Amino acid sequence: MTLPFENFTRVINARGTYTPLGVSRSPEPVVRATAESLRHFFDMEQLADQAGHEIARITGAEWGCVTHCTAASITLSCAALMTGINVIHINQLPNTTGMRSGIVIQGGHLVNYGHPIEQAVRLSGAKVLSAGTKTRCTSEELYDTLRHDNVAGLLLVKSRLCQGDMVPVPAAISMVHELGLPVIVDAAAQDLQMEKLLSLGADLTLFSGQKYLASPTAGLVIGKRDFVQAVHAQERGIGRGMKAGKEAIVGVIAALQYRHREKRDSWIAAQKEKADVFAQHLNDLDHVRAELVEDPLGNPFSRVRAWIDQDSSGVSARDVEKVLSAGAPMIVVQDHAESERALMFEIVALNREELETICSRLATILPDGGASQ
Numbered sequence: 091m092t093l094p095f096e097n098f099t100r101v102i103n104a105r106g107t108y109t110p111l112g113v114s115r116s117p118e119p120v121v122r123a124t125a126e127s128l129r130h131f132f133d134m135e136q137l138a139d140q141a142g143h144e145i146a147r148i149t150g151a152e153w154g155c156v157t158h159c160t161a162a163s164i165t166l167s168c169a170a171l172m173t174g175i176n177v178i179h180i181n182q183l184p185n186t187t188g189m190r191s192g193i194v195i196q197g198g199h200l201v202n203y204g205h206p207i208e209q210a211v212r213l214s215g216a217k218v219l220s221a222g223t224k225t226r227c228t229s230e231e232l233y234d235t236l237r238h239d240n241v242a243g244l245l246l247v248k249s250r251l252c253q254g255d256m257v258p259v260p261a262a263i264s265m266v267h268e269l270g271l272p273v274i275v276d277a278a279a280q281d282l283q284m285e286k287l288l289s290l291g292a293d294l295t296l297f298s299g300q301k302y303l304a305s306p307t308a309g310l311v312i313g314k315r316d317f318v319q320a321v322h323a324q325e326r327g328i329g330r331g332m333k334a335g336k337e338a339i340v341g342v343i344a345a346l347q348y349r350h351r352e353k354r355d356s357w358i359a360a361q362k363e364k365a366d367v368f369a370q371h372l373n374d375l376d377h378v379r380a381e382l383v384e385d386p387l388g389n390p391f392s393r394v395r396a397w398i399d400q401d402s403s404g405v406s407a408r409d410v411e412k413v414l415s416a417g418a419p420m421i422v423v424q425d426h427a428e429s430e431r432a433l434m435f436e437i438v439a440l441n442r443e444e445l446e447t448i449c450s451r452l453a454t455i456l457p458d459g460g461a462s463q
Contacts, residue, residue, distance in 0.1 A: 100419035107301040123344035160278040162332035163309035169214040169321035171243040184215030192240040198254035199247040225254040229262035243272040258384040262453035305345035308338040377403035
């Protein structure tokens, strides 16, 4: 690997598609397409139009567009619900005078993914109208909030960060459509379930390009053509600083095409085999008991949970986590779980050499080299 700088910290990312770690690795066809785009000039409107056609062809949706990232997609989608393609209103934002500007969000969907989601909404000029509380939102509470005169639409979030007993996404979509309002679904890290989520019928569904799709940093907005085009139209207003460059648009389309060609059953089987082998290697270490854990949001792969026997080893999972992250290479795992007794590994993006490095490092941390007695 040749990079135009030195002394960067090598990272083995067993945490998953985590933005502070660079999120993902792009497959070679995506790398080549992205790099090739940097050699060319484009008519950017033509490129955006071709991207819309290709996103629609691959996903079966009416239309799609590419933004700078999913956080930008949230802001621009909220703006689109308020302005449509009205140029006067687009240029007026974030001043929302004369527009419906309330965006309803269930209390448990007010997540923080590096900044509060309500801030991404407010950047458009919209006002957040919270339904229910962080722990509970009933259908009646959601309905009453949606009936407010100022409501422009509903924003739903599909994320492990959501909490509480909320109105399920399909039921919420049906409710908002019965009221004649549009709905946005933020499904940033759920691109592996794209087909299922698009079938729910939201007007706009938002995905991250750089999560499991492994494109350059970008946001994908997919859904009803009129609404998607209103999102793209924000580039003439507040979206100017949130637009996607040529390399992002080309890279996202290359990533979608790559996945479309990919044999999904083979990919799932390969991930299962990798997790099985890794768990077995962990189980070969003394003081460790490993098991497979289904992804909590239903993605088609398993995580590996490693229980650390603190009584026999004298170290806690948190102790191990700290040593792993302080070493070279830095090994980053998911947050320690189960009262500091277990580590969680997401290994989708890792290769065999990196998994062997993790096992070797664990063996040096645990007493007796982690060798089975």
